[in-house]
Amino acid sequence: MPRITCPVLKTKVTTAQEAATHIGHGQRVGMSGFTGAGYPKAVPGAVAERAKAAHGRGEDFSIELWTGASTAPELDGVLAEAGVIAKRLPFQSDPTLRAKINSGATEYIDTHLSHSAQQAWFGFYGNLDVAVVEVAAILPNGMLVPGSSVGNNKTWLELADKVILEVNSWHPRAYEGFHDVYYGTKRPPERRPIQLLEPMQRIGDPYLRVDPGKVVAVVETDAPDRNLPFKSPDENSKAMAGHLVDFLRHEISHGRLPANLFPLQSGVGNVANAVMAELAESEFEHLTAYTEVIQDGMLDLLDTGKLTAVSATSFSLSAERAASFNARAEEYKGRILLRTQEISNHPEAIRRLGVIAINGMVEADIYGNVNSTHVMGSSIINGIGGSGDFARNAYLNFFVSPSVAKGGAISSIVPFASHIDHTEHDTQIIVTEQGLADLRGLSPSVRAKRIIAACAHPDYRDRLQDYYDRAVAANPEGQHTPHLLSEAFRWHENYQQHGRM
């Protein structure tokens, strides 16, 4: 079945090399892609080649690159490697790009994922020159069937002066009907309530729209998404998932959660998969999810029937799981809905639905301030992603990490977080394999006692308690959040100087 059936756009089919000539030095380019799904596979490489040739001639060639979230080696990787990315937003996780950001070669704007689209169309980031968006098919009327992610594609297609489409036949043609693209967002004062009442409600269209007059090239591809290998949950992940699921049972028993919970959000990674595995083996039924990303664990939970349905903006599957999903896509129709990230991460929707948010962290301090993004204060890892959108507006939020890293050299519970992405006002529940600290309704001082006792690794617990006790003693008029500023970051300094906190 041909993927491009629009007579007008069929005439625009060309090579990636030809398409890439529409992208020039100094331009702002919005590309598709969210957690390694639905990113363009061919044009970025061709842009990298153009840039290398230009650099070889001694010419400048760099762009500002906007995406949905993280992409893949074929996008962030090749462009970072070629030194093309002067500025990048709103989330990344590519090792080559990360190195460029941390070396100062690339400016990185780490915004909340729910803010990126609107701030772009408010004009806060400047004019968007070109959009490069991967889709699964182009219909006869020119409408676009999205692929394995929606992300910011609607906004990039609307804002860009020129559009390049990649039509990837690796995506199942059956993707038609899996998406809900909300076209109701407006600038103030024309904004209206988003009439979303439950996770699987349709409030938009199954298709992306594009002005055919803006389309300068259509490129055909047949390449898989990044497909990171799935790792079975390790003992730590299982322990954390166990604490978390036990806590959900505790909340049900106290009447603060219904038996089928509220819609789940879980960040990307091992722990998220472990929580899904724990739920799969549990008594819970009729669960739903309102989340960003569908990982293997969530698809498994859908398969068991315990999870009724999932709203997200993207997949992030292993190669095997992607292959099995693609082969059986029709079976999931009506149980999976992919939305724009503006809606999947919208404060209005998250608060209304009462989402239970589960996100990883790098470290938490004893008062519950959470670092999600930096190593030792200065170097970025990935970015805040949607964790702020979800944590702030959730009914319940969990921040989860093993209590130690690097074989015990680093404690994830520290006196003072070396970068703060989620403040004490936002964080509710901290979980490590050691245990769970429920911080709701507690003052910072009481939080500290709970976190140290429940979450810290035994190797670090006494030293944390000692820091806290001495901070209490040193601040007779500062008992609300007692700190010893002269040694607040000493643990991080120890690691930098001696390789151990």
Next chain:
Amino acid sequence: MPRITCPVLKTKVTTAQEAATHIGHGQRVGMSGFTGAGYPKAVPGAVAERAKAAHGRGEDFSIELWTGASTAPELDGVLAEAGVIAKRLPFQSDPTLRAKINSGATEYIDTHLSHSAQQAWFGFYGNLDVAVVEVAAILPNGMLVPGSSVGNNKTWLELADKVILEVNSWHPRAYEGFHDVYYGTKRPPERRPIQLLEPMQRIGDPYLRVDPGKVVAVVETDAPDRNLPFKSPDENSKAMAGHLVDFLRHEISHGRLPANLFPLQSGVGNVANAVMAELAESEFEHLTAYTEVIQDGMLDLLDTGKLTAVSATSFSLSAERAASFNARAEEYKGRILLRTQEISNHPEAIRRLGVIAINGMVEADIYGNVNSTHVMGSSIINGIGGSGDFARNAYLNFFVSPSVAKGGAISSIVPFASHIDHTEHDTQIIVTEQGLADLRGLSPSVRAKRIIAACAHPDYRDRLQDYYDRAVAANPEGQHTPHLLSEAFRWHENYQQHGRM
């Protein structure tokens, strides 16, 4: 005109002393009051007397106290003085209470103001035993005419097992019609969109409801709200207001704001009044406000006609302005609406309306992380209040402070904020009397250069630049947010040890 015309509730009229007997040791008590307006004037003092008597007999007497926000000496002051407040939420600004919190005698839960009501009815803070709510009148059918603030009153009246009403005839009887109490909030999954489309739209009732069967006492009072004196804007405030208003003009000229702006929010204080004064002398017209608190400056702006209307949850006026408002209240009807703080601060409403948020700060670090709550990391000042609700969801947010405090001994721009309430992901525009730094779409490193150049006081600018330069040099692989952790808080330590940063 009698204020209590409900036959049933009239039978409950009694003294404050008698009413206070319904409040006992260990109870949770929800009282009205928001920024020194609409708090009960008599019962708290009677509770303090009861407690002192109990303490004199060697008995324990303490309560958990929930309010809307800050109150006054007659509430937080007398109860803190008597050692009654074991736990307090969600915002305070009383000197006696602050000292109790900082000495460790009182646990303080500093939540976002939009979260406090819902987290209470989610059951996160435990059962509410008694509500003490001030109103302007009780109607024949038992409905309550609210006074100078709404705050969390709806929720406290709903949740409490027992209710004590104070009917304060100092409030104009003409308050009837000034309020909009939304009764549509629900727990998930029954939550529905809040159908608020513009600041002055009514979505609720003019009255508070109470189950008459729960009312155990009605106390009559005739005492004014706290009424802090109004200070004319000083030179610094005028300079900051000037930078801010110029920036709004700049945004209009670039098509990013309409000529009448979007609804304004401004925090409590001198700068807020100065911004209103600057707007009063400006070319702006047909302005609106969607804010927490109506101060003198905003009322002045209403009087000039430049401000069409204001939605808030409370007044916070000087004695003279309160007197003039009370005398002429009828003239303001239809131009002022007081809502529950759940709605005045609701992320859904703030984001939809595109609010322009202006809030004070204690300090910002060079990367734009903002401290709104603490002195030197450990001691609380007031609390986060609504600044997080507004800043995160605003169309534009401003954080404003003079560049130095304590006669130049403290810089409000520092290497690392000693407490972080608003992260780099949230803050957009930093303003001091020195200038304004627009941080939108900039990486942390570029932000640092802007903030140091535009906002820092000349006495500290070179040292900030030196910190940044040495942090850059010391972190070849940490150029995203370069820090020197060993001296990140040295400025604060200098102040603690030598009285100067």
